[in-house]
Amino acid sequence: xxxxxxxxxxxxxxxxxxxxxxxxxxxxxxxxxxxxxxxxxxxxxxxxxxxxxxxxxxxxxxxxxxxxxxxxxxxxxxxxxxxxxxxxxxxxxxxxxxxxxxxxxxxxxxxxxxxxxxxxxxxxxxxxxxxxxxxxxxxxxxxxxxxxxxxxxxxxxxxxxxxxxxxxxxxxxxxxxxxxxxxxxxxxxxxxxxxxxxxxxxxxxxxxxxxxxxxxxxxxxxxxxxxxxxxxxxxxxxxxxxxxxxxxxxxxxxxxxxxxxxxxxxxxxxxxxxxxxxxxxx
Amino acid sequence: xxxxxxxxxxxxxxxxxxxxxxxxxxxxxxxxxxxxxxxxxxxxxxxxxxxxxxxxxxxxxxxxxxxxxxxxxxxxxxxxxxxxxxxxxxxxxxxxxxxxxxxxxxxxxxxxxxxxxxxxxxxxxxxxxxxxxxxxxxxxxxxxxxxxxxxxxxxxxxxxxxxxxxxxxxxxxxxxxxxxxxxxxxxxxxxxxxxxxxxxxxxxxxxxxxxxxxxxxxxxxxxxxxxxxxxxxxxxxxxxxxxxxxxxxxxxxxxxxxxxxxxxxxxxxxxxxxxxxxxxxxxxxxxxxxxxxxxxxxxxxxxxxxxxxxxxxxxxxxxxxxxxxxxxxxxxxx
Numbered sequence: 001x002x003x004x005x006x007x008x009x010x011x012x013x014x015x016x017x018x019x020x021x022x023x024x025x026x027x028x029x030x031x032x033x034x035x036x037x038x039x040x041x042x043x044x045x046x047x048x049x050x051x052x053x054x055x056x057x058x059x060x061x062x063x064x065x066x067x068x069x070x071x072x073x074x075x076x077x078x079x080x081x082x083x084x085x086x087x088x089x090x091x092x093x094x095x096x097x098x099x100x101x102x103x104x105x106x107x108x109x110x111x112x113x114x115x116x117x118x119x120x121x122x123x124x125x126x127x128x129x130x131x132x133x134x135x136x137x138x139x140x141x142x143x144x145x146x147x148x149x150x151x152x153x154x155x156x157x158x159x160x161x162x163x164x165x166x167x168x169x170x171x172x173x174x175x176x177x178x179x180x181x182x183x184x185x186x187x188x189x190x191x192x193x194x195x196x197x198x199x200x201x202x203x204x205x206x207x208x209x210x211x212x213x214x215x216x217x218x219x220x221x222x223x224x225x226x227x228x229x230x231x232x233x234x235x236x237x238x239x240x241x242x243x244x245x246x247x248x249x250x251x252x253x254x255x256x257x258x259x260x261x262x263x264x265x266x267x268x269x270x271x272x273x274x275x276x277x278x279x280x281x282x
Numbered sequence: 283x284x285x286x287x288x289x290x291x292x293x294x295x296x297x298x299x300x301x302x303x304x305x306x307x308x309x310x311x312x313x314x315x316x317x318x319x320x321x322x323x324x325x326x327x328x329x330x331x332x333x334x335x336x337x338x339x340x341x342x343x344x345x346x347x348x349x350x351x352x353x354x355x356x357x358x359x360x361x362x363x364x365x366x367x368x369x370x371x372x373x374x375x376x377x378x379x380x381x382x383x384x385x386x387x388x389x390x391x392x393x394x395x396x397x398x399x400x401x402x403x404x405x406x407x408x409x410x411x412x413x414x415x416x417x418x419x420x421x422x423x424x425x426x427x428x429x430x431x432x433x434x435x436x437x438x439x440x441x442x443x444x445x446x447x448x449x450x451x452x453x454x455x456x457x458x459x460x461x462x463x464x465x466x467x468x469x470x471x472x473x474x475x476x477x478x479x480x481x482x483x484x485x486x487x488x489x490x491x492x493x494x495x496x497x498x499x500x501x502x503x504x505x506x507x508x509x510x511x512x513x514x515x516x517x518x519x520x521x522x523x524x525x526x527x528x529x530x531x532x533x534x535x536x537x538x539x540x541x542x543x544x545x546x547x548x549x550x551x552x553x554x555x556x557x558x559x560x561x562x563x564x565x566x567x568x569x570x571x572x573x574x575x576x577x578x579x580x581x582x583x584x585x586x587x588x589x590x591x592x593x594x595x596x597x598x599x600x601x602x603x604x605x606x607x608x609x610x611x612x613x614x615x616x
């Protein structure tokens with residue numbers, strides 16, 4: 001099976017001195033949900049922004065290749081990247097407030113997101129309303145008339161997911177999609193992603209530091225540490241038979257995995273951290 | 283033993299939006315009938331979703347927002363002026379970097395309480411270094427500025443500032459928000475160690491259930507400005523009595539792909555505080571709501587085991603709670 005997205009030996013540096021991503025390999029296939037986990041500073045967000053060509057100023061791809069449907073993204077022209085971003089790859093960000101323009105209604109913005117798609121404005125509006133209904137927004141016709149600030153955080157994140165799915169992308173990248181939400185909203189968004197997977201045939205890449213979200217949603221997982229992908233595998237193997245010491249340490253310090261009440265919580269010590277980079281999975 | 287701090291029947295109102303030139307506006311109840319207490323050396327967790335009033339309660343306890351009704355007692359004596367509390371209490375605010383002045387070096391920021399309260403110190407430098415050592419930061423940090431710190435380091439600085447005057451009570455508002463799990467553990471372990479060393483009491487405000495389960499002795503669950511359940515942490519987690527508590531616990535993603543949840547424990551959103559539901563305010567989302575819940579508001583009732591619950595039809599009451607009830611919606615009994 002050829003991969004939808006295939007990243008090989010990708011190296012990215014910031015301003016010539018910090019290597020944010022080093023020799024990373026990652027694949028996403030159609031119909032699969034892939035988790036990319038790591039702590040802050042692990043390079044997971046840099047890697048995700050490189051896929052869509054949204055690397056911050058100062059960041060450069062030093063080596064390696066990103067291929068989407070067997071065509072290199074990194075060597076292509078800027079315009080080709082933009083088309084890819086609008087038609088084939090959609091993103092959902094952490095903060096659903098900044099994802100929308102505050103002075104336009106949600107409905108109008110959902111029409112704008114379809115600018116490269118055929119159809120009249122009226123049809124696009126109808127499609128937008130239908131998509132709002134699909135992501136579980138009550139009174140979608142009424143809500144399409146709302147401004148972003150009139151919606152709760154959970155509603156806005158649903159609307160952002162609707163916006164991403166409107167262009168029917170083959171790859172959906174969600175960067176910390178539940179981090180800004182309360183636990184009940186988080187559960188609802190996780191549930192929504194699962195539901196959507198039943199009729200959305202594309203690939204999903206979920207970038208998060210939250211192990212619970214990965215366990216609930218993903219089929220395969222990549223673990224990043226200090227710019228390197230240190231472990232990759234099926235979700236069950238990662239959670240039940242982790243091979244890299246960093247993966248083991250990361251799992252061990254999640255308080256949600258401790259069954260007994262602990263006086264002191266497990267942490268990753270600096271001494272342990274020093275050994276992770278030399279370690280190779282057994 | 284007298285509680286260190288105690289609130290009884292606390293109510294806080296904010297001004298409702300609307301009105302004209304301040305005329306014709308009405309008051310909006312943010313907190314209603316809230317009673318909490320913390321015994322010396324103990325930790326109380328205040329848990330709820332955004333808008334549940336947990337931060338407002340924490341602020342009201344220290345007089346940072348004024349109360350409409352109710353009494354607050356500190357060390358057994360009613361509090362009229364919060365000045366008496368200022369040196370004995372401290373607050374760790376939610377955003378550690380934003381709560382430190384960007385123009386003050388860390389050393390100055392953490393020793394500011396000494397100047398504000400006119401407390402003598404040998405030298406400002408020595409006091410700063412002592413506080414930094416207390417929270418495990420190298421002394422060079424005294425001359426760094428907040429923007430040079432990582433999230434975890436800024437939290438440590440926040441702890442140092444809170445502990446400068448050796449308070450008896452520290453209120454920590456979301457002390458671990460935005461931190462990676464391993465750093466979260468470091469901050470909580472630091473707080474646990476200092477609690478023992480300096481005989482502190484904590485009130486920890488959070489929405490992180492996985493964390494509060496390990497660090498609190500008692501928890502109070504809040505919904506729309508009211509406490510819906512209160513009790514010893516281990517027992518509440520072993521068998522929640524309020525359906526809201528049970529749904530919160532069941533909503534936490536489980537970091538184990540073999541235990542994926544198939545159904546949603548709770549649907550819908552927290553109603554707007556401008557339009558409080560009738561009767562029990564949770565009935566709009568409660569899976570067990572009955573006719574009585576829609577019309578009659580339950581009161582917070584004491585039940586067995588030092589627990590209270592605000593529900594007409596509490597869960598897990600007749601049976602001793604089993605550990606297997608934890609987080610499992612199917613096995614809990616009505």
